[in-house]
Amino acid sequence: MITAELQFHRPGSVAEALELLARHGDDAKILGGGMSLVPTMTLGLARPEIVISLNHITELRVIAEDAAAGTLRIGGTARHNDVIASPLVARHAPLLADAARHIGDMQVRNRGTIGGSVAHADPAADYLPALVALDASVVVRSTRGERVIPAAEFFIDVMATALAPDELIAEIRVPSQGTARGAYRRLTRVEGSFAIVNAAALVRPAGSGASVVAIGGVAGAPVAVDASTAVSAGLTGSALAAFEDAVRAACPEPFEDLNGDAVYRREMAVIHARRALLAAAGRAAAGVTV
Amino acid sequence: MQTTIKLTVNGRARTVEVDSRMILADMLRDQLRLTGTHIGCGTGNCGACTVMLDGRTVKSCCVLAADADGADVLTVEGLYTSPDDLHPIQQAFIANQGLQCGYCTPGMILSAKQLLDANPDPTEDEIRHGISGNLCRCTGYHFIVESIQDAARVLRGEASAPSASITGLPASPATDVAG
Numbered sequence: 173m174i175t176a177e178l179q180f181h182r183p184g185s186v187a188e189a190l191e192l193l194a195r196h197g198d199d200a201k202i203l204g205g206g207m208s209l210v211p212t213m214t215l216g217l218a219r220p221e222i223v224i225s226l227n228h229i230t231e232l233r234v235i236a237e238d239a240a241a242g243t244l245r246i247g248g249t250a251r252h253n254d255v256i257a258s259p260l261v262a263r264h265a266p267l268l269a270d271a272a273r274h275i276g277d278m279q280v281r282n283r284g285t286i287g288g289s290v291a292h293a294d295p296a297a298d299y300l301p302a303l304v305a306l307d308a309s310v311v312v313r314s315t316r317g318e319r320v321i322p323a324a325e326f327f328i329d330v331m332a333t334a335l336a337p338d339e340l341i342a343e344i345r346v347p348s349q350g351t352a353r354g355a356y357r358r359l360t361r362v363e364g365s366f367a368i369v370n371a372a373a374l375v376r377p378a379g380s381g382a383s384v385v386a387i388g389g390v391a392g393a394p395v396a397v398d399a400s401t402a403v404s405a406g407l408t409g410s411a412l413a414a415f416e417d418a419v420r421a422a423c424p425e426p427f428e429d430l431n432g433d434a435v436y437r438r439e440m441a442v443i444h445a446r447r448a449l450l451a452a453a454g455r456a457a458a459g460v461t462v
Numbered sequence: 463m464q465t466t467i468k469l470t471v472n473g474r475a476r477t478v479e480v481d482s483r484m485i486l487a488d489m490l491r492d493q494l495r496l497t498g499t500h501i502g503c504g505t506g507n508c509g510a511c512t513v514m515l516d517g518r519t520v521k522s523c524c525v526l527a528a529d530a531d532g533a534d535v536l537t538v539e540g541l542y543t544s545p546d547d548l549h550p551i552q553q554a555f556i557a558n559q560g561l562q563c564g565y566c567t568p569g570m571i572l573s574a575k576q577l578l579d580a581n582p583d584p585t586e587d588e589i590r591h592g593i594s595g596n597l598c599r600c601t602g603y604h605f606i607v608e609s610i611q612d613a614a615r616v617l618r619g620e621a622s623a624p625s626a627s628i629t630g631l632p633a634s635p636a637t638d639v640a641g
């Protein structure tokens with residue numbers, strides 16, 4: 173039971189939500205799918221005085237393409253299952269749908285939102301490494317205006333982001349994958365739980381940018397490791413070993429908990445980064461269209 | 463803070479005054495007396511509180527009742543009209559012993575419905591993934607999976623519904639409460 177008194181608002185437009193945020197700032201919490209916020213309120217760990225629901229703002233749930241800019245625009249309250257089912261996501265950023273398919277369970281995917289997952293910034297959340305690998309941006313808005321923040325800068329530490337108290341996540345903007353191919357891998361013990369480590373790889377064809385693997389679950393924010401050299405060397409022998417060493421070096425002090433100590437997590441990060449990279453490269457080589 | 467919401471529950475329009483702190487599961491149970499929706503953990507982990515919101519399963523302990531304004535909610539009580547006219551999924555759970563204590567059952571049945579609505583002929587693997595958000599402490603899941611396979615055959619028209627009814631159900635569940 174939620175015991176702390178709260179004032180509840182369900183604005184019908186972004187402008188109205190921004191006004192409320194500007195007025196109530198620190199005392200207010202945005203409500204997306206509620207999958208993380210409502211249980212923390214029930215447990216008394218979060219006690220917002222004001223809750224502003226985004227669930228009645230239709231425009232915030234839209235998934236659209238901006239063909240001229242070559243970007244995919246995912247509204248902040250798009251549910252995980254909206255992302256998984258969207259033909260536009262399948263065309264422009266299938267890596268994101270790959271990651272979203274692993275989130276929790278059916279009920280969580282039906283209700284949880286991409287904006288909520290990004291704002292919550294659990295270091296093992298499935299979207300995070302995919303967004304970093306895809307070079308996506310988080311579009312935040314307040315009455316002060318709009319900021320477009322690269323994912324790699326948005327995620328700062330465990331559940332700490334660049335979001336200001338009067339801002340909301342209006343959109344996730346993803347450059348179209350184009351000819352790049354992605355793959356997502358995660359380690360988990362029980363279906364429905366968060367990953368222990370996860371890795372999203374994006375392999376770009378020669379001459380069209382860097383290939384990268386972003387790794388989650390090892391540090392406060394996703395860790396990106398360049399894989400371009402390994403990819404151009406054909407992902408064999410010493411080139412692959414050098415990539416694995418780079419992953420090890422990028423995870424100097426992984427989390428330790430009941431799921432594994434630092435050494436185990438680091439090696440799992442290496443294995444899942446390698447698997448994701450090989451899978452993405454395999455798709456690229458096979459000319460797979462997604 | 464009290465707030466008034468209008469929503470549809472099991473096909474019936476409702477206007478309910480709720481405390482802004484109230485979760486949807488408590489509103490269904492305590493205010494509408496639809497106690498088929500159970501609360502196990504209250505924190506999004508067990509799935510006992512699963513209901514359909516606008517045609518999709520959600521955990522109603524993670525939804526604020528005040529946020530369900532305008533929603534279309536289906537609970538396990540909305541699946542049948544009388545004890546002799548249970549939904550094929552409900553009949554299959556009884557016929558296949560897909561339940562023991564029954565605590566997880568309403569949520570399991572709605573997750574089964576969500577799965578079969580989208581995928582009328584799921585593999586065993588797809589069924590197990592489809593109900594992964596619903597924990598059962600009793601059955602070991604095997605008979606639940608068989609119940610869903612059985613219900614799927616009936617819903618596809620390949621088998622006739624097993625005759626199964628239960629005692630103690632209110633005759634007209636969707637309309638038994640004033641308000």
Ligand SMILES: Cc1cc2nc3c(=O)[nH]c(=O)nc-3n(C[C@H](O)[C@H](O)[C@H](O)COP(=O)(O)OP(=O)(O)OC[C@H]3O[C@@H](n4cnc5c(N)ncnc54)[C@H](O)[C@@H]3O)c2cc1C
Binds near residue numbers: 280289291335339366
């Ligand atoms: C049982 C269970 C299993 C899960 N498993 C996984 C998993 O395997 N992988 C995974 O990645 N996630 C998992 N999750 C988390 C899930 O993805 C949540 O949906 C997500 O973390 C939060 O999204 P939400 O929309 O529910 O946000 P909420 O719970 O509503 O909000 C979370 C936080 O974000 C803020 N917020 C929400 N929306 C916005 C916005 N648009 N702008 C600014 N701030 C906002 C809120 O104020 C709050 O601080 C799981 C959750 C549960 C309950």
Ligand code: FES
Binds near residue numbers: 501504505507
């Ligand atoms: S009571 Fe809602 S998930 Fe357990």
Ligand code: FES
Binds near residue numbers: 564565567597598601
């Ligand atoms: S039958 Fe007892 S919890 Fe499932």
